[in-house]
Amino acid sequence: MLEVKGLKKVYRSGSREVEALRDLTFTVDNGDLVCLVGPSGCGKTTLLRCISGLLEPTSGDVKVNGKAVAGPPPGMAVVFQEYGRSLFPWMSVRDNVELPLKQKKVSKPRRAELVEEALDAVGLTGTETAYPWQLSGGMQQRVAIARAVAYEPETLLMDEPFAAVDAQTRADLEDLVRKLWQRLKVTVLFVTHDIDEAVYLGRRVVMLSSSPTVVQDELVIDLPAERDQLHTRADPRFIELRTRVYEQIQLAKKAAAK
Numbered sequence: 001m002l003e004v005k006g007l008k009k010v011y012r013s014g015s016r017e018v019e020a021l022r023d024l025t026f027t028v029d030n031g032d033l034v035c036l037v038g039p040s041g042c043g044k045t046t047l048l049r050c051i052s053g054l055l056e057p058t059s060g061d062v063k064v065n066g067k068a069v070a071g072p073p074p075g076m077a078v079v080f081q082e083y084g085r086s087l088f089p090w091m092s093v094r095d096n097v098e099l100p101l102k103q104k105k106v107s108k109p110r111r112a113e114l115v116e117e118a119l120d121a122v123g124l125t126g127t128e129t130a131y132p133w134q135l136s137g138g139m140q141q142r143v144a145i146a147r148a149v150a151y152e153p154e155t156l157l158m159d160e161p162f163a164a165v166d167a168q169t170r171a172d173l174e175d176l177v178r179k180l181w182q183r184l185k186v187t188v189l190f191v192t193h194d195i196d197e198a199v200y201l202g203r204r205v206v207m208l209s210s211s212p213t214v215v216q217d218e219l220v221i222d223l224p225a226e227r228d229q230l231h232t233r234a235d236p237r238f239i240e241l242r243t244r245v246y247e248q249i250q251l252a253k254k255a256a257a258k
C-alpha cells in the first residue's frame with residue numbers, strides 16, 4: 001500500500017517561498033489504479049517527485065508497504081510527460097528499455113526476455129534496433145511505458161504521460177494502460193489534469209484543490225471493469241461521474257480565487 005500522510009512541500013529560494021503542497025493525505029491500495037486530478041499548477045508533479053523519492057518533503061511522510069520512502073524506492077517506476085527527454089536518443093529502443101534492468105543487475109538472458117515481453121505488450125515488436133527519434137511521439141511514449149513495465153515494478157507512477165500526444169494516440173495509450181494494469185496487477189498512480197481521462201482510467205479519482213494544495217474529494221469510479229472509448233464515455237454514469245469531478249475542481253478554483 002502507498003500511504004501519503006500530511007505531506008507538505010514549501011519551495012524556498014532566497015526570501016521567496018512557494019507553498020506547493022499544504023497537507024495531503026490519501027492511500028492507494030496494492031493493485032489499485034488511482035487517478036489524481038487537479039488544476040494546472042496545483043502541485044501534481046511536486047507530489048509525484050516526493051512519492052518517488054526525488055524530492056524531500058518539508059513535512060509529512062510517504063510510505064510504501066509500511067516503509068518510509070527515502071530516495072527512489074526499489075519497486076517503483078515512473079513514466080514522465082516528456083517522452084522526448086526521458087529516452088536516450090543515442091540508444092536503440094532495446095537499449096533504452098534494457099538500461100534500468102542492467103542497473104537492477106538482472107541477468108543477460110532474463111533481460112532479453114523482459115525487453116521482448118515488454119515491447120510486445122505495448123505493440124512495438126520489431127522496433128528494437130530503431131532509435132527514439134525515428135519513432136512518432138506516441139511510439140516513443142510506448143517505449144517509455146515498455147521500459148517501466150520491463151522493470152516489473154510493484155508501483156507505477158505516471159505524470160501526465162499523454163499530455164503531448166494527439167487525441168487518437170492518447171485514447172490508444174489510455175486503453176494500453178488499463179490493459180497492462182489488469183494483466184500485471186501493478187499499483188498505478190496516474191496524474192492528469194484531464195477530468196475525462198481520470199474518470200475513464202481510474203478505479204478511484206482523488207481530486208486536488210488549487211495551490212496551496214489539499215485533497216478536495218475522492219470518488220470511487222463504479223463503471224464496469226471492461227471499458228472502451230466509445231461505450232464507456234457515452235455511459236450516463238460516466239457523464240454523472242465526470243460532472244461530479246468537474247464541479248469539485250470548479251469549487252476548488254473558486255475557493256483559491258477568494
Ligand SMILES: Nc1ncnc2c1ncn2[C@@H]1O[C@H](COP(=O)(O)OP(=O)(O)OP(=O)(O)O)[C@@H](O)[C@H]1O
Binds near residue numbers: 018
Ligand atoms: N523548483 C521549484 N522552485 C520553486 N517553486 C516551484 C518549483 N517547482 C514547482 N514550483 C511551484 O510549485 C507549484 C506547483 O508546481 P508543480 O509543477 O508541482 O504543479 P503541477 O500541478 O504539476 O503543474 P502543471 O499541471 O502545470 O504541470 C507551482 O506554483 C510552481 O511554480
